[in-house]
Amino acid sequence: MKKTYILVALLLGSFGSPSIAAPLNSSSVEDLLKEGVDLIVSVKSDAGPVKGALVKIVADRMVIGAGTTDDSGNTSINIASYGNQLVTIEVFHSLYKNDKLSNITLESGKTYAFALKQKGETVEDAGVRTEESLARQQELEKETAANVAAAEDARKQKEAAQKEVEEAQRAAEELRANSATMTEEKRKQMEADIATREREAKEREQAAKERETLLKEQGAELERAKKEEKEAKNEAEKTQKSQEQELKDAEKAAKEEEQREKEKEEAQKEAEKQAKEAEKEAQEADKLAKEAEKEVKEAEKEAKDAAKDQEKLDKIDEDLKKIDEKRDDLKKEQKKLDKQVKKGKNLDKLASDQQKLDESSRKLDEEEKELNEKRKKLVKKSK
Numbered sequence: 001m002k003k004t005y006i007l008v009a010l011l012l013g014s015f016g017s018p019s020i021a022a023p024l025n026s027s028s029v030e031d032l033l034k035e036g037v038d039l040i041v042s043v044k045s046d047a048g049p050v051k052g053a054l055v056k057i058v059a060d061r062m063v064i065g066a067g068t069t070d071d072s073g074n075t076s077i078n079i080a081s082y083g084n085q086l087v088t089i090e091v092f093h094s095l096y097k098n099d100k101l102s103n104i105t106l107e108s109g110k111t112y113a114f115a116l117k118q119k120g121e122t123v124e125d126a127g128v129r130t131e132e133s134l135a136r137q138q139e140l141e142k143e144t145a146a147n148v149a150a151a152e153d154a155r156k157q158k159e160a161a162q163k164e165v166e167e168a169q170r171a172a173e174e175l176r177a178n179s180a181t182m183t184e185e186k187r188k189q190m191e192a193d194i195a196t197r198e199r200e201a202k203e204r205e206q207a208a209k210e211r212e213t214l215l216k217e218q219g220a221e222l223e224r225a226k227k228e229e230k231e232a233k234n235e236a237e238k239t240q241k242s243q244e245q246e247l248k249d250a251e252k253a254a255k256e257e258e259q260r261e262k263e264k265e266e267a268q269k270e271a272e273k274q275a276k277e278a279e280k281e282a283q284e285a286d287k288l289a290k291e292a293e294k295e296v297k298e299a300e301k302e303a304k305d306a307a308k309d310q311e312k313l314d315k316i317d318e319d320l321k322k323i324d325e326k327r328d329d330l331k332k333e334q335k336k337l338d339k340q341v342k343k344g345k346n347l348d349k350l351a352s353d354q355q356k357l358d359e360s361s362r363k364l365d366e367e368e369k370e371l372n373e374k375r376k377k378l379v380k381k382s383k
Contacts, residue, residue, distance in 0.1 A: 052239025
């Protein structure tokens with residue numbers, strides 16, 4: 001019986017030893033009982049929905065959810081185990097400035113909206129963004145290692161609790177086997193102590209199992225989040241590169257269109273210039289035509305005037321010819337008169353006839369002079 005008391009005492013002492021992990025309190029057990037959440041993150045900009053944005057949900061520097069936005073700028077994220085802890089939603093896109101929503105509690109079914117602002121990223125900015133991405137990967141690796149260590153510790157605690165239960169059960173069997181040598185009061189006391197220790201050991205074992213299960217779930221969730229982040233990052237980079245190419249193509253097309261518009265405008269200006277020159281030439285041609293018409297009219301007038309003057313000249317020539325004929329007649333009469341004067345008869349009458357002949361000759365001279373003056377003017381005019 002003394003040996004039995006010593007064994008029971010050793011068992012009771014071992015149950016209270018600090019080398020064995022203490023059982024989880026009620027709040028720790030509640031933390032293990034977490035529920036999943038489903039949410040939507042909507043990402044837009046001034047230009048509309050943003051496709052290919054990388055979305056991450058971070059709790060205590062650990063990524064617990066990730067996704068990439070679709071054509072409508074939305075991504076649905078499911079977190080299998082969430083204990084209402086504060087989180088930060090981070091949004092990344094190479095064409096826009098990063099954005100985040102800090103210290104919030106997630107609500108299942110809720111949509112979290114972001115409005116990104118466009119940026120002009122420099123080479124330095126791209127380098128900083130790459131370094132940040134590498135730092136986040138390193139943090140995830142550290143968290144993974146810590147999670148693995150915690151899971152191993154939980155497994156050891158569970159094994160230790162299982163041993164405690166087994167030792168308590170053996171002590172109870174031995175106590176029942178030697179109960180005949182104990183007093184009834186001592187036996188009841190020992191049974192009550194063993195039952196209490198056995199119950200506490202089972203509680204510690206259950207808590208250790210739950211802790212191990214949670215750590216396994218967290219490890220799986222962490223691995224899933226790492227995988228999702230990597231996939232989302234690759235998809236986001238792929239989409240962003242495509243969008244950057246589309247943007248470059250659009251800028252190139254816009255420049256080409258601008259060049260075409262410029263060439264079209266220059267061609268239009270050239271056409272307007274040529275039209276003005278053609279109009280000017282037409283005006284000059286019209287002016288020349290009018291001048292030519294005027295010259296024709298003047299030439300016609302001159303021709304008419306010349307014809308009239310020629311008619312006048314012809315008339316003068318005819319009149320001069322008549323004067324010449326009359327002068328010939330006077331010469332004949334003068335000869336006759338001279339013959340009669342030589343005879344010396346009727347001299348008075350002959351003197352009167354001579355005066356008449358002289359007067360006729362003088363008149364013919366005057367007419368001829370007048371006609372010659374007219375002919376000179378007409379000839380001078382025709383030059």
